[in-house]
Amino acid sequence: MGSDVSLSKAVRANLLSLQNTAGMMDKTQNRLATGNKVNSALDNPSSFFTASALNSRAADMSNLLDSMASGIKVIEAANNGITALTKNLESMQSTLRQARQDKSFQTKSFEVSDNTVLTLNGGQFDAASQISLADATVAGIKSQVTTASATPYLGATGTAATASGAGARTEIVTNGAIANGESFTVAGVTITAGADVTDAGLATTIQNTLDLTPGMTGKYTATAGTGANAGRIIIETVDTSAPAAEVAFAVGDRDVKGTTTFNYTAVSGAITVGGQTINTGANFTDFVSSLEANKTAGGYSVVADEVTGNITLTNVNSGANAPSVTGIPVNQPTAAATTEFDVSAYTTGSAANDEIVVDGITLDLGAATADADALGTAIAAAINGNATLAAKYTAAYDNATGLVTLTDDTTGAGRSAATITSTDLAGFPAGDFTQGQNVVTGGATQTVGIPRAYTEAVEAEKDQFTVSYGGKTADISIFAVKGGIGGAAVPANALEIKNWQDATIASVNNQLANQGILDVEAKFDDNDKLTFVAKTAEAKTLAVSGSDAVALFGTDGVHTGQAEKSELNATKTVDKFVELINRDFGGKVRASNDNGKLRLENLSTQELDIGIDTAGAVQSLKVDGNNVRANLSKQFNELRDQLDKLSDDASFNGINLLRGDKLKITFNESGTSSIDIQAKDANGNVRGINASNLGVDSLVAEDLDTDEKIDAFLSKLSSALTELRSQASSFGSNLSSVENRQSFTKNMINTLETGAANLTLADTNEEAANLLALQTRQQLSSSALSMASQQDQAVLQLLR
Numbered sequence: 001m002g003s004d005v006s007l008s009k010a011v012r013a014n015l016l017s018l019q020n021t022a023g024m025m026d027k028t029q030n031r032l033a034t035g036n037k038v039n040s041a042l043d044n045p046s047s048f049f050t051a052s053a054l055n056s057r058a059a060d061m062s063n064l065l066d067s068m069a070s071g072i073k074v075i076e077a078a079n080n081g082i083t084a085l086t087k088n089l090e091s092m093q094s095t096l097r098q099a100r101q102d103k104s105f106q107t108k109s110f111e112v113s114d115n116t117v118l119t120l121n122g123g124q125f126d127a128a129s130q131i132s133l134a135d136a137t138v139a140g141i142k143s144q145v146t147t148a149s150a151t152p153y154l155g156a157t158g159t160a161a162t163a164s165g166a167g168a169r170t171e172i173v174t175n176g177a178i179a180n181g182e183s184f185t186v187a188g189v190t191i192t193a194g195a196d197v198t199d200a201g202l203a204t205t206i207q208n209t210l211d212l213t214p215g216m217t218g219k220y221t222a223t224a225g226t227g228a229n230a231g232r233i234i235i236e237t238v239d240t241s242a243p244a245a246e247v248a249f250a251v252g253d254r255d256v257k258g259t260t261t262f263n264y265t266a267v268s269g270a271i272t273v274g275g276q277t278i279n280t281g282a283n284f285t286d287f288v289s290s291l292e293a294n295k296t297a298g299g300y301s302v303v304a305d306e307v308t309g310n311i312t313l314t315n316v317n318s319g320a321n322a323p324s325v326t327g328i329p330v331n332q333p334t335a336a337a338t339t340e341f342d343v344s345a346y347t348t349g350s351a352a353n354d355e356i357v358v359d360g361i362t363l364d365l366g367a368a369t370a371d372a373d374a375l376g377t378a379i380a381a382a383i384n385g386n387a388t389l390a391a392k393y394t395a396a397y398d399n400a401t402g403l404v405t406l407t408d409d410t411t412g413a414g415r416s417a418a419t420i421t422s423t424d425l426a427g428f429p430a431g432d433f434t435q436g437q438n439v440v441t442g443g444a445t446q447t448v449g450i451p452r453a454y455t456e457a458v459e460a461e462k463d464q465f466t467v468s469y470g471g472k473t474a475d476i477s478i479f480a481v482k483g484g485i486g487g488a489a490v491p492a493n494a495l496e497i498k499n500w501q502d503a504t505i506a507s508v509n510n511q512l513a514n515q516g517i518l519d520v521e522a523k524f525d526d527n528d529k530l531t532f533v534a535k536t537a538e539a540k541t542l543a544v545s546g547s548d549a550v551a552l553f554g555t556d557g558v559h560t561g562q563a564e565k566s567e568l569n570a571t572k573t574v575d576k577f578v579e580l581i582n583r584d585f586g587g588k589v590r591a592s593n594d595n596g597k598l599r600l601e602n603l604s605t606q607e608l609d610i611g612i613d614t615a616g617a618v619q620s621l622k623v624d625g626n627n628v629r630a631n632l633s634k635q636f637n638e639l640r641d642q643l644d645k646l647s648d649d650a651s652f653n654g655i656n657l658l659r660g661d662k663l664k665i666t667f668n669e670s671g672t673s674s675i676d677i678q679a680k681d682a683n684g685n686v687r688g689i690n691a692s693n694l695g696v697d698s699l700v701a702e703d704l705d706t707d708e709k710i711d712a713f714l715s716k717l718s719s720a721l722t723e724l725r726s727q728a729s730s731f732g733s734n735l736s737s738v739e740n741r742q743s744f745t746k747n748m749i750n751t752l753e754t755g756a757a758n759l760t761l762a763d764t765n766e767e768a769a770n771l772l773a774l775q776t777r778q779q780l781s782s783s784a785l786s787m788a789s790q791q792d793q794a795v796l797q798l799l800r
Contacts, residue, residue, distance in 0.1 A: 051755075058752035060669035061745050068742045070653055071665040075677065075735045078657035081650025082728045085643060085658075085689065086721060092639045092696070093717050099632040100710045105590075105604075106624040109597040110612055114573050119611035123604035123625070124588040124705050136568050136580050140537025143469065143520075143561035145544050148554035152528030154497070155240070155480030155504070156461035166480030167237035168244035168460040171225070173255075173318060174199055174233060177452040186235060187220065187245040189213050199224035203233045220245055240460050240479035241507075247455045255454035257315050258322035259447045264309035271327035273313060274298025284309060298323065318454050322446035339420060343376045344402025356382070358389055358406070358420050372402055379404045465546035465553075467517060467532055474515035475546075476508055478530075501528070539563050574598050587706060605630040605701035630701040637698045643691040657731065660688035667741050675741075677734045679727060689727060694720035 112118070114133055121128040147153045155166065170186075176197075178184075183192045191209050193202060206222040218238060225232035235245045260273075264284050271278040276294035281287050288304045288311070295302055300323040303312045313323040356363050356379060363382040365375070376397035383395035383406060393406045406420075463478045481500040501524050508522040519535045520542060530552075534542055544557035570576045574593050581591035581600070589608065590601040602608040602623040612619040647658040655661050657679055667673040679689050687693050695716050703709050 054752045054755050057669060058749045061749050061752070064666060064669065065742065065745055065749075068665055068667075068738055068745065071663055071677075072735065072738055072742070074652045074655045074657060074663050075731055075738065077650050077652035078679075078731055079728060079735070081646055081658045082689070082724055082731070084646045084650075086724050086728075088639055088642050088646060089696075089717055089721050089724070092636055093714060093721075095632055095636045095639065096704075096710050096714050096717070099629045099636075099704045100707055100714075102626065102628045102632070104628050105601050105626050107599050107601045108610065108621045108623045109594040109599040110610075110619065110621060111596075111614075112573060112577050112598045112612070113614055114576075115615060116577075117613040118577075119609075119613070120585070120589065120600075121609045121611070123602050123606050123608035123623075124702075125608075129585065131577070131581060131585070133568075133573075133576055133580065136576070141562040142537050143534040143540055143542035143559050144531060145533075145542055145553055145557055145559050146525065146531040147529045147552050148556075149529070149552075152497075153524070153530040153552075155478055155500070156463045166461050167240045168242065169234055169236045169458040170244045170247050171229070171456045171458060172202075172233040172235070172247060173231060173454050173456065174202065175231070175255075175319070175452050175454075178202060182250075184247065184249045186210065186222075186247050187216065189216060199231065199233055206233065206235065237460070240481070241503075244457045244459075249453065255318040255452050256447075256449055257318060258320050258449035259312055259314045260322045260325050261310065261312045261445045261447075262325070262328050264311060266328050269327055271325070273325050274300050274323050315449060317449075318456075319449045319452070321449055338408070339406040341376075341379065341404040341406075341420065342402055343372045343379070343397075343404060356420065358383060358386075358393075361386060361389060373397075373399050376402065376404045463548045463552060465544050465549040467512065467520065468541075468543045468545065469517055469520045469534065470540050472516045474512050474517045476511050478504055478508060497528075504530075534561055537561055537563055602626075604705045605633070606705075625701070626704075629704040633699040633701045633704050640691050640696055640698055643694070643696065647688065647690050658689040660686060662686075665738055665741075667745070675734065675737060677731070680730070682723070682726070689724070694723055696720050 116132070118131040119128055120131065172178075178193050178197055180193055180195050180197055183190055185191065186206055187210070189210055191206050194205050196202075196204075203222045203224045207220075210216045210220055210222065211218075219242075220235055220237060222233060222235050225234050235247065237244060264287065267280055267287060269280075271280055273291065273294065274297070276298040278294060279286065279290040281290060284304075284306050288302065288306075291302045291304075291311070291313070299316050299320075300313045301316055303314070304310070313325070315321065315323050356365060363379075363386060365378040365382055376399065380395040380397040383389050383393060389395075392408060394409055395404060395406050397404050461480050463476075465476055467474050467476055481497060505522050505524065512518075512520055512522070520532055521535060523531050523533065525531050532542060532544065534540065538561050541558060541560040543559075544553045549557050568576050568579050570579045572593075574596060577598050578591040578593055581589060587603065589603055592599045592601070600608075600610060600623065602625060605625040605627075607625050608623040610621040610623065612621065648656070650656055650658045651661075655663055657663060657677065660679055663677040665675050665677070667675070678686050681687050681693075691697075697713075697716070699713070703713065
């Protein structure tokens with residue numbers, strides 16, 4: 001039994017050394033056999049797992065190399081297609097140039113006399129054309145368009161709402177708010193209101209002050225508006241081309257416009273402002289952008305502070321209520337809205353009944369308002385005595401403070417301050433009424449607008465239209481003559497009309513010239529109608545279009561002139577026909593003298609029919625078309641068909657960039673780096689490359705009738721070649737990027753694998769030396785064990 005055997009200390013130590021040495025030799029021999037010093041996590045966990053991760057990433061990137069290689073082939077296939085398309089387009093160019101150089105047009109010769117009438121049909125003629133020497137001379141007709149009205153043209157006529165004059169206007173909306181002694185400026189001139197602060201009285205004060213100011217006499221007219229313009233003082237420029245007068249109050253326009261204020265944090269769900277649906281979007285910027293996009297239709301302006309999130313909407317209409325907002329709760333007033341009227345300064349009543357207007361309702365205060373107390377009592381009584389107003393407000397007068405207070409008796413969001421103006425209460429403009437409305441914080445806060453005095457600018461009336469001639473256009477604006485608007489059809493002063501006409505013609509002709517139309521001029525005819533006429537007789541179209549064109553020139557604002565045909569210089573009959581035909585139909589046919597006969601050359605690919613009527617004897621001839629050019633048009637179309645076929649065949653592995661397919665190449669193992677390659681036009685729009693998208697149309701034989709038509713097609717082919725070269729450059733750039741990334745990926749794989757190898761591979765030289773050392777150690781251990789065993793055998797000597 002092993003446990004009964006006792007080994008000496010020396011033997012036991014030598015055996016243990018041999019065992020250790022054998023184990024180390026096994027490990028060294030395994031490293032030499034596998035080439036790795038780390039073969040499992042037991043050898044070195046950190047190196048093993050790090051190397052495994054590096055090798056895994058290298059393997060993933062190696063898989064991407066296959067995708068890159070395939071992508072490169074797709075791009076190369078597309079480039080091959082573009083190369084073939086380029087050569088095909090060049091062949092098409094060659095075909096057209098060959099057609100342009102070919103002049104094998106067919107001819108016919110025949111006799112003519114002075115009374116011969118020729119009829120040409122077919123070829124380049126869209127309709128039959130007759131030619132006779134009797135029609136050789138034709139007087140020219142100039143293109144001309146004239147205003148259609150039977151009355152003289154005096155400029156813009158305006159509309160019922162604005163027909164207070166022809167010039168630009170500044171309109172003061174008074175609202176009874178300009179007080180006695182108040183100063184403001186008109187065109188830089190200080191105006192001080194007098195005792196009469198009615199609209200008519202203020203207009204008279206403005207007019208008199210302007211007329212007495214040096215340099216301002218006759219420049220403006222000030223009148224009180226009537227009808228649709230009631231409640232306004234209209235200050236109009238006499239010179240209809242001058243701007244409106246600038247009006248400024250001491251503190252600017254004093255109109256208070258209704259506002260709604262809220263914070264962005266209150267925005268949720270469906271929101272409407274001024275009846276317009278607002279897209280809340282994903283953030284503050286989106287919401288404000290939607291408000292801005294709808295502000296014109298909603299009738300409000302926007303002020304937004306992204307830092308605080310506060311948004312204020314203001315009604316664009318003067319004195320209007322706050323913009324309506326749904327979806328955001330409106331703050332509820334903590335107390336009823338109030339309006340106060342201080343009458344303590346009132347000392348004298350009026351001869352006639354005093355009146356005050358509350359929320360548009362006129363109240364008669366009677367004539368017995370001799371002092372402040374009487375006035376305050378009368379105001380309170382009038383309001384409380386009106387059924388409509390009493391249903392909403394309670395009015396009270398405090399003789400200690402001199403205040404008349406109107407309290408809104410409604411509750412919640414319906415509370416609002418009253419709107420008060422005085423119409424016959426001297427010394428108390430609307431500015432003396434104060435309004436208050438206490439609200440809690442939180443949602444939307446609304447401020448009711450208070451209509452006081454403010455101004456509005458109105459542009460001068462003017463006719464606007466566009467004149468077109470010879471491929472050019474000019475936008476024209478014409479102001480009115482003073483008095484030629486509203487009720488007066490014609491100014492009383494004939495000299496005023498003449499001066500206005502001269503200024504208008506100079507202005508319009510300058511507008512024409514400045515916009516490139518030099519061969520048309522404007523003038524007034526004998527009936528004082530505005531006329532546009534070409535300076536020379538040409539077969540060009542003069543057209544008037546635009547907003548006011550039909551109203552001014554009717555539906556016949558287009559006229560085409562006719563070029564003048566001069567007398568023939570030739571003396572012989574045949575030569576006369578040659579000169580006439582080449583002058584009027586050159587480019588369609590070519591005429592020449594063939595030994596006393598008229599020879600016609602058909603400059604077309606289509607057959608030309610010639611009818612010859614000489615004193616009732618009719619002869620018909622046919623002239624063949626240019627068959628060479630006709631056949632070249634067929635050759636061109638066959639080459640064009642190849643464009644689409646070449647494009648369809650330029651695919652690799654099912655992807656065709658020329659057909660508009662998208663090639664996506666991923667560059668890293670996480671997919672965060674990639675490139676999308678697709679054919680695009682000059683504007684970046686995705687499109688396939690084919691004949692249609694390149695703008696290359698198929699031909700019919702007639703398209704090669706003239707050199708000009710051929711040149712037009714050559715120009716299209718040149719543009720198509722430019723597009724192809726641009727696309728080839730784009731694909732070349734993409735290819736360079738992919739190849740560069742492919743090279744980068746290969747180097748990265750090598751780096752990763754080398755790094756992993758450095759962590760796991762064994763140094764064979766080192767391991768071989770280790771093995772030799774271990775073998776030596778093993779031999780020494782074996783010798784030591786042998787010597788130790790010999791000591792144990794010494795006991796046997798005693799038994800001999």
